[in-house]
Amino acid sequence: MHIHESSEDYLEMIMMLREQKGYVRSVDIAAALSVTKPSVSHAMKQLRENGYITMDEENYILLTVAGEAVARRIYQRHRTLMEFLMSLGVAEKIAYEDACKIEHDLSEESFEALCHHIEQGNPKPQ
Amino acid sequence: MHIHESSEDYLEMIMMLREQKGYVRSVDIAAALSVTKPSVSHAMKQLRENGYITMDEENYILLTVAGEAVARRIYQRHRTLMEFLMSLGVAEKIAYEDACKIEHDLSEESFEALCHHIEQGNPKPQ
DNA sequence: GATCATTGTTAGTCATCGCTAACTCTTAAC
């Protein structure tokens, strides 16, 4: 039972949009991720079938418990990686984009080691 | 003109095998990367067509100047990322695997910032 | 009430990058 990288990205974006706007529709996801409506529709169908989201009668998208867990994990990684890169002097936009790619690949062991490194104040403070 | 992630991996492995054995054949690449011979054959065909490698009359694989440049860049990233993770206490095998995934994704800016961070001795020395 | 914009869907295509099956070619063994 392996969750695809793109699914992780979609779940993370659903969580981010929910925080920003209070609700999430497919069209918002498409705009935020710069993909087309059919791409989102197809992805949401998969996420529904795998139990990560539900959609109400007005097509508003809600995370299930499982979806919430995946989204939160990736979102946490994203923020940690982004803050780490920015603490090294990387521009916000680039740090955001790099974090978005790396967040899927880093093993649990490496991510935790990096968290520990950051907690020790090793990267220079702002 | 974008080079694919898998092409970068193949070029890097060609350079590593050349250092280890002194020569490189398709079958060695297949064994080293745990992929099948047809997968390597197909990849080598693409690399030839794009001018990254040549193959002599005995099918030994040689990097062109362009191929050498790509391979060296990725190899350098791999080693730097791996050493960084190991300096944080990550096991060698996991550091190797994580570096192999991240090496393609990190922007030039973030990689250089990380190099600078390492030079300053920020990660704890062994 | 006809028209248009918005939202979502289905159907079909394409690129990347693996795979298996089946083939050729060369070289070594008996």
Add this chain to the structure above:
DNA sequence: GTTAAGAGTTAGCGATGACTAACAATGATC
């Protein structure tokens, strides 16, 4: 000299994940 092993290739398939084209349903505008 036939057979077997090793190396490389082609053909065709499957998963992932994007795309365009075309259609359905809802709501707002005139």
